[in-house]
Amino acid sequence: xxxxxxxxxxxxxxxxxxxxAGTFVAAESGKYYDxxxxxxxxxxxxxxxxxxxxxxxxxxxxxxxxLNAVGLENPGVDAYISGELKYLKERGVTVxxxxxxxxxxxxxxxxxxxxxxxxxxxxxxxxxxxxxxxxMAFGVxxxxxxxxxxxxxxxxxxxxxVKLSPNVTDICDIAAAAEDAxxxxxxxxxxxxxxxxxxxxxxxxxxNVTGGLSGPAVKPVAVAMVYRVAKRVxxxxxxxxxxxxxxxxxxFLLAGASAVEVGTAALxxxxxLPRIIEELDVCVAGRSAAQIHGSKTGWG
Ligand SMILES: Cc1cc2nc3c(=O)[nH]c(=O)nc-3n(C[C@H](O)[C@H](O)[C@H](O)COP(=O)(O)O)c2cc1C
Numbered sequence: 001x002x003x004x005x006x007x008x009x010x011x012x013x014x015x016x017x018x019x020x021a022g023t024f025v026a027a028e029s030g031k032y033y034d035x036x037x038x039x040x041x042x043x044x045x046x047x048x049x050x051x052x053x054x055x056x057x058x059x060x061x062x063x064x065x066x067l068n069a070v071g072l073e074n075p076g077v078d079a080y081i082s083g084e085l086k087y088l089k090e091r092g093v094t095v096x097x098x099x100x101x102x103x104x105x106x107x108x109x110x111x112x113x114x115x116x117x118x119x120x121x122x123x124x125x126x127x128x129x130x131x132x133x134x135x136m137a138f139g140v141x142x143x144x145x146x147x148x149x150x151x152x153x154x155x156x157x158x159x160x161x162v163k164l165s166p167n168v169t170d171i172c173d174i175a176a177a178a179e180d181a182x183x184x185x186x187x188x189x190x191x192x193x194x195x196x197x198x199x200x201x202x203x204x205x206x207x208n209v210t211g212g213l214s215g216p217a218v219k220p221v222a223v224a225m226v227y228r229v230a231k232r233v234x235x236x237x238x239x240x241x242x243x244x245x246x247x248x249x250x251x252f253l254l255a256g257a258s259a260v261e262v263g264t265a266a267l268x269x270x271x272x273l274p275r276i277i278e279e280l281d282v283c284v285a286g287r288s289a290a291q292i293h294g295s296k297t298g299w300g
Pocket of ligand 1: 020021022023043044045068070072098125163189190191213214215216218240241242243261262263264265
């Protein structure tokens with residue numbers, strides 16, 4: 001194995017591959033591999049109070065990917081801190097807490113609680129609907145992203161990653177708003193809005209009607225967005241969207257990402273993360289560090 005350590009906003013990852021939010025269940029993954037093996041683990045979006053999530057069906061298969069409308073079901077931040085976070089930190093895992101909210105106040109309340117813990121990094125999921133803006137996602141409005149990031153920045157010493165939505169006119173503009181407001185890094189992409197219809201019933205397959213598309217089908221979109229955002233901002237970019245192999249991860253690093261997250265692949269194959277880390281090791285060994293253009297942190 002070659003040295004693949006990276007420094008993301010002052011946090012040392014043992015390799016540049018993290019689990020993506022909503023696709024890693026600590027106790028389940030632990031049955032397959034040591035949860036301390038990935039560079040970091042991003043946990044499921046956590047809100048102030050428990051959220052019940054959406055009615056079922058919540059997931060559907062598509063060519064080259066899947067749709068999900070889980071609706072950020074989670075037990076609330078207090079249960080998260082005493083449960084999943086404690087479990088992962090006891091095992092020495094570098095943990096990124098993915099934060100959800102329906103108002104800026106709610107995000108801030110969650111961040112205040114997480115700041116008192118030993119969580120390593122915070123990732124703001126700005127794809128949540130903003131109740132004060134009639135349910136429009138925070139992430140589609142540069143002012144809303146800037147204001148939320150600025151408020152969170154003042155509240156915490158933890159590195160703040162803003163996770164960008166691809167369902168916007170210009171993702172670079174939103175990334176720049178996050179950077180200007182003090183984000184330490186951006187991560188992208190969250191899922192693309194998608195829909196399937198059952199032709200027998202004529203009804204949507206998902207109870208929520210639309211859902212988020214993820215998996216290999218979105219990868220070229222994600223690589224292009226990472227490439228453009230990495231050219232625009234000076235902070236580290238964490239890339240994701242359809243990574244199934246080490247070669248896919250390498251594409252994101254060459255597009256300018258400092259690290260990657262893996263989601264849907266782990267739902268298909270519980271051993272995807274350790275496999276991708278091994279495959280990336282082979283890809284990196286085949287290139288010299290100097291050839292990895294755009295990496296803002298470099299290797300080692
Ligand atoms: C079942 C499922 C649940 C997800 N939950 C979250 C979440 O809680 N917070 C978040 O920011 N993104 C969530 N995502 C988005 C992923 O973290 C990731 O951004 C997206 O799926 C693209 O990566 P992938 O193609 O590797 O899955 C979820 C994705 C899936 C498939």
